[in-house]
Amino acid sequence: MAAFIGLVAFFWPFVVAPGKFGSVYAPPLIFGVLLLLVLCVVLSEIAEGGINSKALAMLGVLSAVNAALRPLGAGTAGIETVFFILVLAGRVYGPGFGFSLGCTSLFASALITGGVGPWMPYQMFGCAFVGMLAGLLPRATGRREVLLLAGYGSLSGYLFGFLLNLSFWPFSLDPDSSIAYLPGLPFTEQWQRYLAFDLATSLGWDTGRAVTNFVCVLIAGPAVLVTFRRAARRARFQAPVRFHAEGAHEKGAHEKGA
Numbered sequence: 001m002a003a004f005i006g007l008v009a010f011f012w013p014f015v016v017a018p019g020k021f022g023s024v025y026a027p028p029l030i031f032g033v034l035l036l037l038v039l040c041v042v043l044s045e046i047a048e049g050g051i052n053s054k055a056l057a058m059l060g061v062l063s064a065v066n067a068a069l070r071p072l073g074a075g076t077a078g079i080e081t082v083f084f085i086l087v088l089a090g091r092v093y094g095p096g097f098g099f100s101l102g103c104t105s106l107f108a109s110a111l112i113t114g115g116v117g118p119w120m121p122y123q124m125f126g127c128a129f130v131g132m133l134a135g136l137l138p139r140a141t142g143r144r145e146v147l148l149l150a151g152y153g154s155l156s157g158y159l160f161g162f163l164l165n166l167s168f169w170p171f172s173l174d175p176d177s178s179i180a181y182l183p184g185l186p187f188t189e190q191w192q193r194y195l196a197f198d199l200a201t202s203l204g205w206d207t208g209r210a211v212t213n214f215v216c217v218l219i220a221g222p223a224v225l226v227t228f229r230r231a232a233r234r235a236r237f238q239a240p241v242r243f244h245a246e247g248a249h250e251k252g253a254h255e256k257g258a
């Protein structure tokens with residue numbers, strides 16, 4: 001449901017004409033709904049055993065780490081330093097954890113850097129999709145897994161830019177432009193205009209992000225994966241507790257002694 005709401009938030013220009021609601025009220029409304037949905041995702045993961053108290057603490061720690069890492073890149077030339085953590089954590093801890101980490105990382109980062117604005121819920125959703133899809137990647141081991149994650153990290157750099165451009169495309173250009181959003185156009189023509197807009201305005205930035213993700217995952221991926229998996233084993237490993245009736249215990253001990 002959270003992912004569906006996110007897709008609606010991004011792709012509404014293809015089905016609804018822009019107006020005052022979309023430009024003024026939609027971001028805070030989406031932000032409020034998003035926080036509730038993230039809370040529901042975390043609670044459902046806890047209820048299903050996917051996140052226990054230690055894993056929940058890990059979610060907080062990784063959110064803080066990502067919030068601290070983000071200013072190091074600050075998006076200069078497309079360089080972003082938070083995505084490789086999202087990719088690796090989503091891979092190890094699963095799509096629900098990855099979705100939650102994407103949202104909480106950007107929320108914490110926005111509070112630290114003062115980047116709170118109408119773009120924030122869209123950034124949170126974009127990172128949430130990056131973390132969630134990493135948890136849905138096919139199985140692989142060893143070097144193949146690292147290459148798979150590096151390739152996905154590179155692709156996610158373009159995916160994030162593609163989604164974020166949708167949040168401001170309908171409001172950012174002169175309607176007379178050949179790549180501007182025009183309400184009422186057929187979907188195919190609208191889609192062609194958006195692809196041209198995306199290529200013309202953000203391909204360079206997205207390429208910088210994609211290269212950064214690929215290099216970071218390739219270099220730091222093996223060590224970080226080992227660390228995350230060790231933490232996951234310790235967080236989820238619990239010795240099974242079994243209770244036996246006193247009579248059965250004494251009988252078993254007597255038979256063992258005999």
